[in-house]
Amino acid sequence: MHAKNYRKIERPYTRIEFIHGAPQPRLAKYDYGTWREDYEYELSLIAETDCQIRDVALESARVSAGKTLTEKLGENFYLAVKVHPHHVLRENKMIFGAHADRLQEGMSRAFGRPIGRAAQVEAGTKVITVRVFKNGITAAREALKIAAKKLPKNYRVEVTPLKKEIVSGEEMADISTT
Secondary structure, three states: OOHHHHOOOOOOOOOHHHOOOOOOOOOOOOEEEOOOOOOOEEEEEEEOOOEEEEHHHHHHHHHHHHHHHHHHHOOOEEEEEOOOOOEEEEEOOOOOOOOHHHHOOOOOOOOOEEEEEEEEEOOOOEEEEEEEOHHHHHHHHHHHHHHHHOOOOOEEEEEEEOOOOOOOHHHHHHHHHO
C-alpha cells in the first residue's frame, strides 16, 4: 500500500455506523503547548492544493513541529491541528503467488476493507496553526516548514497578528520575511 494512492480526493466515506472495522485515528492530540489569551501572532500552515492527508502524516507533522517548538521556545507557544481525519480509506487486497487465481476474487466484491483514515483538505484550508509571541515567529515558521515536509503536496506559511493594535506596513513586511 502506497500513500500516493490515497492523495486524490474522492467522495467522502465517513458514516462510521455503517463501516465495520474502521480504525481509530492515529492522532494522539490535537492541541499542544500552553494556551494563553495574550499571544501576539498566529502562524498557519495552509494547503495550496486539494488533497487527502493520512492520519499518520498529521501525527508525524504534529510531533515534529511540537518537538522543534519545545526545543526553541520552551512553553511559550500553542500548536493546534485544525483538520480531522473523518474519511475512511479502503483497500482491496490482492493475493500473489502460486495458485492465487483459485483463491482471489479479483474485481468481483472489490469494495475493500477499511485500512486507515484521512482528512480531506481543500486548497486554502488551515491544517496546523501556531500561536506565539513576537520573539518566536522565526522558530514557529521553521517548525511549520519542517511539518510541511511530513505532509503530501505543497503548503505555505501565513503570519497573522492577533492584537488589535495598528502595525505599520514596514514592520509587517519585516515579520513576513523573517
